[in-house]
Amino acid sequence: xxxIVTLEQRxxxxxxxxxxxxxxxxxxxxxxxxxxxxxxxxxxxxxxxGLGAATGAIIGAAVGNPGxxxxxxxxxxxxxxxxxxxxxxxxxVKQDEQEKQLALQQRELQLQRAELEKLKxxxxxxxxxxxxxxxxxxxxxxxxxxx
Numbered sequence: 574x575x576x577i578v579t580l581e582q583r584x585x586x587x588x589x590x591x592x593x594x595x596x597x598x599x600x601x602x603x604x605x606x607x608x609x610x611x612x613x614x615x616x617x618x619x620x621x622x623g624l625g626a627a628t629g630a631i632i633g634a635a636v637g638n639p640g641x642x643x644x645x646x647x648x649x650x651x652x653x654x655x656x657x658x659x660x661x662x663x664x665x666v667k668q669d670e671q672e673k674q675l676a677l678q679q680r681e682l683q684l685q686r687a688e689l690e691k692l693k694x695x696x697x698x699x700x701x702x703x704x705x706x707x708x709x710x711x712x713x714x715x716x717x718x719x720x
Contacts (some may be wrong), residue, residue: 581622
């Protein structure tokens with residue numbers, strides 16, 4: 574009994590299963606190797622590609638060629654999903670930039686308010702000192718008149 578099965582003896586179904594398993598393993602390795610979570614552009618690309626491939630496979634099965642339908646649908650879905658995801662990602666980047674600018678402006682306002690309070694306090698202290706000096710002068714004049 575021969576232990577090694579040659580490629581010719583395998584059915585096409587077994588080959589498809591192995592190819593599909595290899596593709597899934599490759600996709601798993603690629604996505605697990607990402608250092609950061611997917612952004613909206615990448616998510617749109619993947620979701621669009623998956624939905625397009627599924628839809629293409631369904632339509633392709635109806636006309637007798639699900640593989641070609643899945644390939645064409647996947648490519649079109651990935652393109653469309655990538656474009657939509659890119660727009661969403663651009664809006665997200667713009668919103669993040671606006672939030673950073675807003676935080677910077679709020680910090681600047683806080684610093685200016687603190688500076689105004691400091692100036693106000695300094696002015697009040699100067700006015701108090703001026704009043705004390707004036708009071709001392711008035712006391713000195715009063716004391717000189719009494720003598």
